[in-house]
Each structure stands twice: as C-alpha cells, then as structure tokens.
Amino acid sequence: MNKKPVHLRVNGVEKSVFVDEGANLLDVLRRSIGDVSVKYGCGQGTCGACGVMIDGVLQLSCLCLAEAADGSNIETVNSLANGDLHPLQQAFMDNFGAQCGFCTPGMLMAARALLDKTPSPTREQVIEAISGNICRCTGYEPIIHAILDAADRMTSQQKT
Amino acid sequence: MGLIVKTFDEVSQASQLLSDGDGLFFGGGTILMRVVNDGAPNLSLLVRTTDPCMRTITVAKDKIILGGGTTMLDIINHQELEFLHAPARAVGGPAIHAMATVGGNLYARHPFGDFTTALLALSATVRFADDDKGKEIPLEELLKDRESLPRRIVTSVVISRPADDIFRFIKICRVRPHRQPVMTLAACLPINEGKIINARIAYGAMASTPIRITAVEHALEGRALDPSGIRDAVAVATDGLSPPTDAIATEWYRREVAPVHLKHLLLGNSI
Numbered sequence A: 001m002n003k004k005p006v007h008l009r010v011n012g013v014e015k016s017v018f019v020d021e022g023a024n025l026l027d028v029l030r031r032s033i034g035d036v037s038v039k040y041g042c043g044q045g046t047c048g049a050c051g052v053m054i055d056g057v058l059q060l061s062c063l064c065l066a067e068a069a070d071g072s073n074i075e076t077v078n079s080l081a082n083g084d085l086h087p088l089q090q091a092f093m094d095n096f097g098a099q100c101g102f103c104t105p106g107m108l109m110a111a112r113a114l115l116d117k118t119p120s121p122t123r124e125q126v127i128e129a130i131s132g133n134i135c136r137c138t139g140y141e142p143i144i145h146a147i148l149d150a151a152d153r154m155t156s157q158q159k160t
Numbered sequence B: 001m002g003l004i005v006k007t008f009d010e011v012s013q014a015s016q017l018l019s020d021g022d023g024l025f026f027g028g029g030t031i032l033m034r035v036v037n038d039g040a041p042n043l044s045l046l047v048r049t050t051d052p053c054m055r056t057i058t059v060a061k062d063k064i065i066l067g068g069g070t071t072m073l074d075i076i077n078h079q080e081l082e083f084l085h086a087p088a089r090a091v092g093g094p095a096i097h098a099m100a101t102v103g104g105n106l107y108a109r110h111p112f113g114d115f116t117t118a119l120l121a122l123s124a125t126v127r128f129a130d131d132d133k134g135k136e137i138p139l140e141e142l143l144k145d146r147e148s149l150p151r152r153i154v155t156s157v158v159i160s161r162p163a164d165d166i167f168r169f170i171k172i173c174r175v176r177p178h179r180q181p182v183m184t185l186a187a188c189l190p191i192n193e194g195k196i197i198n199a200r201i202a203y204g205a206m207a208s209t210p211i212r213i214t215a216v217e218h219a220l221e222g223r224a225l226d227p228s229g230i231r232d233a234v235a236v237a238t239d240g241l242s243p244p245t246d247a248i249a250t251e252w253y254r255r256e257v258a259p260v261h262l263k264h265l266l267l268g269n270s271i
Helices: A025-032 A087-094 A104-117 A123-129 A141-159 B011-020 B032-037 B072-076 B079-089 B114-121 B139-145 B214-220 B231-235 B251-267
Strands: A003-010 A013-020 A051-054 A057-060 A073-075 B004-008 B045-049 B057-059 B063-067 B125-128 B136-138 B154-160 B167-173 B181-188 B200-204
Touching (some): A123 A141, B004 B011, B072 B079, B114 B200, B136 B139, B231 B251
Parallel strands (some): B004 B045
Antiparallel strands (some): B167 B181
C-alpha cells in the first residue's frame, strides 16, 4: 500500500507521519500519533465518539481522510485541560456525566464546539449539539446538566 | 494492491480521471469513508478535488447556485439561505453538518437524502463537471437513473428562491432529532388568488430515492390551503408508492403515517 506524508498540528504540537492511502484520521491519531483519547466507536459516523476539532470545526475523525487533513490544526479532548481540568471536564465529573466513559471524549468535543459559539446555550441547543453522539449509559440527562453547568461556570469566570 | 487516492486542484481533472476508470468521487466522506472503513473490497480508486468552485454559493435575487461540495454547515451559516437551514440541519448532527455535501446527499441511499428531498420540492436542476456547456438536468432525472448511470461529479445544484412561506419541510424520526427518518416531506405551495397552483410535493425515505408525489400535486391544484381543500390530496398521500421496510419502520407503518404528516406539512402544523 502506498504511503503519503501528512503534516498535522495536534493539540499545539507539530506532527509529521506517513499514512496509508485511504487511512482515516482516527486511525492516524490513535496509532501513528499515539493520541488514544479519540475513541473508535463505530467507524460509520454514527456514534460521535471520534469527534475532534479540525481547524476549529467539529468533525468525525473516522470519516475524515487523513491526507485531506494535511496542514490542519487538530484538537482532541487532550487539548481541553491546561494544568487544571477544563470547566467542561470538571462539570462532567460533578454531574456524573460519564459512566463507562467511552462516549465522553466525543461528548466533550461536541460540548466544546457548542460553547465556543454559544457561551450560554439553552437546553434545546445543548440537545442539538450532542445529537450526533450516542451514550448507552447515562440516559443523556446528566450530560445535558453537565454542559449547562459548565456554561454557567465559564460565563461566571469571564465575568470575574 | 491497496486503495489509491488522487487529489486534483481542478474538478475537470478529477472528472477526466473518473471517466477513464473505475474510481469513485470522494466529497465530504460521510458516505464513502464508511465503505473504506469496512475494507472496501471492490474499491480501488478515490478521486478528490480541492477546486474552490465546488464550495461556492451564489445567491442572486431569484436563483441560487450551490456548489456540489457545499457542506450543510456552509448552508446553515449562510444568512440568505434561511429557508434551507431546516433541511441542512436535518442531515445528521453538528459534526456531519461540517462534512456532508450537497452533491453527496444526491447519492445518499435510503433512508437518507433529506436535503435532496427539499431540493426536489424546489425544482432543482443539476450541473456536472464533464459538461462544459453548462447543461442542467432536472434532479428527478438524476435520481431516476443514479444507480445505473456512471458516476459523474455534480459541480452545482441550481434552485429558484421560493417566495416567503411557500416552502415547507419536515423530517419524521423515531430517534430525535436527526437520526434515520421514517419519512421526510417537503413542499412548495405557490398561491394565486387564494388557490394553490403548481404545487411540488416530495417525500424522502418512502421509495428507493427521494421522490415527487404527483398524485398529491394534482389533487392540490386549484384548491385552497385549508383542511377541506387538502382533503383529497391527503387521501392520495401514498398512491403508487411501495415504501421500503427497514429497521426504522415497516412499509405498513410508513403508509399509515404518511397522510398524517402530509396534513401537518400542508397546514403548517408544528409536530
């Protein structure tokens, strides 16, 4: 199988790897770059567990051709914490927003994408934001509460 | 031998390679990447383009041209395309919005194709990369032959801007808000002196492709858009159709609910 060079900026760090033609970004992130925070749930774009930010836009890494992301800025859930936990991560813990944790990286990135654009979302906007993410454990309500809680915390932090 | 991916700066180059061989055009990836991830035993070549014309949206007073590579997010973010926001939002969740393309949705298999259903009601025409004369064909023609004809790259879809309040769209899902539909409905309902003229009604997930419902269109002609005026149209809601049975709904269920949802669509009821 032919290989192609791909250059990515992953969570602020420049990475250069050779990828198989047809390789998806999820496999490259996990196997070539070693960021296993991005989860392989379905490989079909249905579960949302593989969600990452590509140049500031939430996309599904399992459906993204790795070579199509050449030159892009990739942010995974590992980009959220900065010494301390991100308010979203803290809110998920405080609101029992994770049980098995497998959907959580994708949920966090979907929430991050929402709060980047809509700092004070309504409940309906939160539901819309995570509509591409499946969770078998929580029943979604703790996740919704966590995201709304995180939005409140972040808004309060900005005011002080 | 493994999969080969060829990327071209110009869509005409991509089209030329496709016409020469057995490859498939790779747009946003929401359809083809699933096949690739599954191993793709019969797929040897993917052809892509980074041609900016594919993501161009041109909005004139009455005519709108959507590049074939325009994503649902491009449409949602476009202030002058508010009437298309609901159909664009219907295509999956936020991450899919950023990846799914107008051109790709035209080839989405049942039960998908929500955006295409809206385009069908809007009398869309389609332009291809391999036709440098700019010939447009009606969307119905592409849908009728899409399984049998060789794949051609859709460079743009052309629609007319509907007058205020005449375009309607709803998607019926069991798992809300954006999962596989039971059915999708779209309608363009021009009114002249209180009567419907030249209505266009389209369903998604009620046939192998999105489809116009001419029986309903004929029954609406010259009628008022009120409960008694639409009665005959609702009565023929599923005439001539053989809705598929799938994991979401059976043929019987789709037949049962179609008149109910058609009535909601025509009367502008929220569900």
